[in-house]
Amino acid sequence: MSGTKNGRSPRSVALVGPYGSGKSTLFEALLDAAGAPVKRPADPRNRPTTTEIRLGHCTYLDDPWSILDCPGSIEFAHQTCSALAMVDIAVVVCEPTPAKAAMVAPLLKTLRDEGVPHIIYINKIDTLEGSIADTLAALQSYTASPLVLRHMPIFDGEAVTGYVDLMSERAYRYRKGQASELMQIPEALLAEEQAALDRLVETLADRDDALLEKVLEDIKPTPDELYRDMRKDLCAGAVIEVLVGAAEHAAGVRRLWKALRHDTPDPAETAERRQIVPGGAPRAQVFKTVYAGHTGKLSYVRVWSGTVADGAQLGGTRLGGIYRYVNGEMAKVPDARQGDIVAFGRLDGVPTGATLSPGGQPEPLPFPHPAPPVYAMAVATTDRKDDVKLSGALHKLAEEDASLFITQEGETVLHGQGEMHLQTVVDHLARDYGLKLAVQKPAIAYKETIRKPVHEHGRLKRQTGGHGQFADVKIDIAPRERGEGFLFVDKVVGGAVPRNFIPSVGDAAEEATKKGPFGYPVVDISVTLVDGGFHSVDSSDMAFKTATQIAMKEGLAKADPVLLEPVDHVTISVPNDYTARAQRLLTGRRGQILGFAERSGWTGWDDVEALVPEAEMHDLIIELRSQTMGLGTYKKRFDHLAETRAVP
Numbered sequence: 001m002s003g004t005k006n007g008r009s010p011r012s013v014a015l016v017g018p019y020g021s022g023k024s025t026l027f028e029a030l031l032d033a034a035g036a037p038v039k040r041p042a043d044p045r046n047r048p049t050t051t052e053i054r055l056g057h058c059t060y061l062d063d064p065w066s067i068l069d070c071p072g073s074i075e076f077a078h079q080t081c082s083a084l085a086m087v088d089i090a091v092v093v094c095e096p097t098p099a100k101a102a103m104v105a106p107l108l109k110t111l112r113d114e115g116v117p118h119i120i121y122i123n124k125i126d127t128l129e130g131s132i133a134d135t136l137a138a139l140q141s142y143t144a145s146p147l148v149l150r151h152m153p154i155f156d157g158e159a160v161t162g163y164v165d166l167m168s169e170r171a172y173r174y175r176k177g178q179a180s181e182l183m184q185i186p187e188a189l190l191a192e193e194q195a196a197l198d199r200l201v202e203t204l205a206d207r208d209d210a211l212l213e214k215v216l217e218d219i220k221p222t223p224d225e226l227y228r229d230m231r232k233d234l235c236a237g238a239v240i241e242v243l244v245g246a247a248e249h250a251a252g253v254r255r256l257w258k259a260l261r262h263d264t265p266d267p268a269e270t271a272e273r274r275q276i277v278p279g280g281a282p283r284a285q286v287f288k289t290v291y292a293g294h295t296g297k298l299s300y301v302r303v304w305s306g307t308v309a310d311g312a313q314l315g316g317t318r319l320g321g322i323y324r325y326v327n328g329e330m331a332k333v334p335d336a337r338q339g340d341i342v343a344f345g346r347l348d349g350v351p352t353g354a355t356l357s358p359g360g361q362p363e364p365l366p367f368p369h370p371a372p373p374v375y376a377m378a379v380a381t382t383d384r385k386d387d388v389k390l391s392g393a394l395h396k397l398a399e400e401d402a403s404l405f406i407t408q409e410g411e412t413v414l415h416g417q418g419e420m421h422l423q424t425v426v427d428h429l430a431r432d433y434g435l436k437l438a439v440q441k442p443a444i445a446y447k448e449t450i451r452k453p454v455h456e457h458g459r460l461k462r463q464t465g466g467h468g469q470f471a472d473v474k475i476d477i478a479p480r481e482r483g484e485g486f487l488f489v490d491k492v493v494g495g496a497v498p499r500n501f502i503p504s505v506g507d508a509a510e511e512a513t514k515k516g517p518f519g520y521p522v523v524d525i526s527v528t529l530v531d532g533g534f535h536s537v538d539s540s541d542m543a544f545k546t547a548t549q550i551a552m553k554e555g556l557a558k559a560d561p562v563l564l565e566p567v568d569h570v571t572i573s574v575p576n577d578y579t580a581r582a583q584r585l586l587t588g589r590r591g592q593i594l595g596f597a598e599r600s601g602w603t604g605w606d607d608v609e610a611l612v613p614e615a616e617m618h619d620l621i622i623e624l625r626s627q628t629m630g631l632g633t634y635k636k637r638f639d640h641l642a643e644t645r646a647v648p
């Protein structure tokens with residue numbers, strides 16, 4: 001453990017977990033317990049959901065800390081993953097209700113896959129019904145890492161009044177806003193306490209032969225031995241420590257601090273875990289970008305090694321300020337050192353995820369990729385004069401948020417992780433850029449084609465004053481196989497249409513496919529010029545174009561036109577309790593189920609594959625989430641165009 005002038009090196013913790021589990025409440029309680037001023041919402045019971053990472057700094061018993069309060073909603077998961085890639089430890093905040101344990105499953109998988117040490121904090125322990133063992137069993141079914149319960153709640157009637165710390169075998173009574181008070185372990189709890197302690201020791205003994213020997217010889221290990229093993233196993237990602245508490249009542253918050261203080265890896269250990277070679281030039285990595293009013297662009301970074309001073313050359317720009325929270329307010333500081341999480345000012349052109357080093361071009365450190373988008377909305381300015389402003393603002397927003405994608409084909413479409421995600425984008429555009437936007441469902445890229453070959457004659461004969469216009473074309477329009485595209489064939493013999501006019505006929509025929517009888521692009525047809533006529537003076541390219549247009553318009557209408565709709569290949573992933581529901585959801589949306597299989601790498605999850613018309617996809621994610629406790633997700637790709645009678 002590397003000591004520095006301020007006690008230990010700065011360390012960082014991310015608070016993660018399902019939405020509404022109490023992360024923001026805990027964030028405030030942790031800062032509060034550390035004596036740092038903290039802004040609380042006016043009505044804590046009506047706390048707004050967190051939509052972006054909130055950073056806080058404090059010192060707890062001389063150790064400097066950065067705390068990241070992460071969004072719980074799956075729609076902002078990319079931010080949470082970015083935070084997890086930066087911190088020394090994560091605290092998974094969850095609720096004691098066993099039925100809600102599944103909501104933690106994807107997160108526990110990410111933490112295990114990424115090897116981030118983590119503690120589970122079972123919050124809202126005041127709402128526990130039944131036994132903590134049930135909560136633990138439910139959580140355990142979603143992770144392969146063994147859970148080690150450190151605290152047992154003590155009840156007085158219905159209310160939780162304290163806890164037993166299993167390692168020290170001491171009981172404490174909660175006291176609001178103060179350190180808990182030592183008490184006797186209640187008689188009634190002794191047997192249960194002993195069983196839980198035995199489980200704790202056995203789990204740790206699995207990875208410690210000396211401890212195992214003691215267990216076999218019935219020698220009681222000392223708390224210090226247990227503390228040491230817990231830290232080692234937790235840092236190695238081999239066990240998950242489980243604590244209980246009630247953030248809203250400041251219960252179990254100091255206990256959490258103590259566990260964090262003791263068990264959180266030092267920044268050098270985390271750098272090693274992330275395979276960052278020590279020494280060399282200082283390195284920092286951007287994990288969040290915001291454009292914040294008067295401070296301009298702020299890049300939130302973790303310093304992975306060395307010390308970065310204000311004014312350093314980073315990523316081709318001069319660093320314009322290092323900011324951190326001092327007594328609850330953002331303040332400029334001269335430098336940031338290994339383990340610090342701070343905001344860097346005015347790094348223009350430096351994107352989220354970038355690795356920075358003073359002077360040089362460092363090897364880029366890995367950064368999480370956003371999940372593919374699952375929801376889209378078309379936006380348009382209510383005042384056309386704002387169009388340029390909109391595209392500039394969107395460019396910046398996409399730089400802030402890698403999970404936001406923008407397409408501009410005809411209309412401007414935002415693609416993201418859900419309604420709430422895109423709504424925050426629209427709100428942001430209104431608030432910070434003064435852009436009033438109309439929002440609507442994105443248009444479906446319908447196409448059309450024909451089902452019957454036709455022969456058509458187009459003739460232009462106009463006498464206006466002296467010089468007239470004349471052209472005559474006879475064309476065959478025929479359907480082609482799906483995906484074959486447009487083809488123009490020239491079969492004119494004997495100079496019925498002079499060579500030099502033929503390209504104009506081809507061009508006009510292709511031009512006419514841009515808008516068919518239903519108003520959509522016509523695909524997969526061939527147009528063959530078979531015959532025609534001309535006039536030595538009055539014929540021109542223009543005349544042949546017009547004659548072709550006439551023939552195409554009439555011909556397409558007679559050729560049994562049909563609308564084509566895009567159909568996507570969709571893969572829904574759900575916990576297998578919901579597989580049947582996912583299938584019903586797909587068939588209810590004109591989906592054709594292709595099959596289902598186990599989701600690779602995800603125990604207890606299935607992938608359901610289907611072909612689904614794109615017109616049915618718009619709010620699929622909303623219904624899927626509402627039917628699967630927010631757990632279901634999907635990916636899609638364009639598959640084919642299919643004939644449809646559905647009226648767009």
Ligand SMILES: Nc1nc2c(ncn2[C@@H]2O[C@H](COP(=O)(O)OP(=O)(O)OP(=O)(O)O)[C@@H](O)[C@H]2O)c(=O)[nH]1
Binds near residue numbers: 026047
């Ligand atoms: N009973 C009880 N309620 C709590 C406790 N901690 C938080 N809550 C309540 O749980 C609700 C959600 O709390 P938040 O702190 O906003 O939860 P969050 O995890 O930050 O939520 P998101 O940001 O939406 O992911 C609020 O109404 C809190 O008052 C607790 O210890 N006990």
Ligand SMILES: [Mg+2]
Binds near residue numbers: 024049050069072
């Ligand atoms: Mg929150």
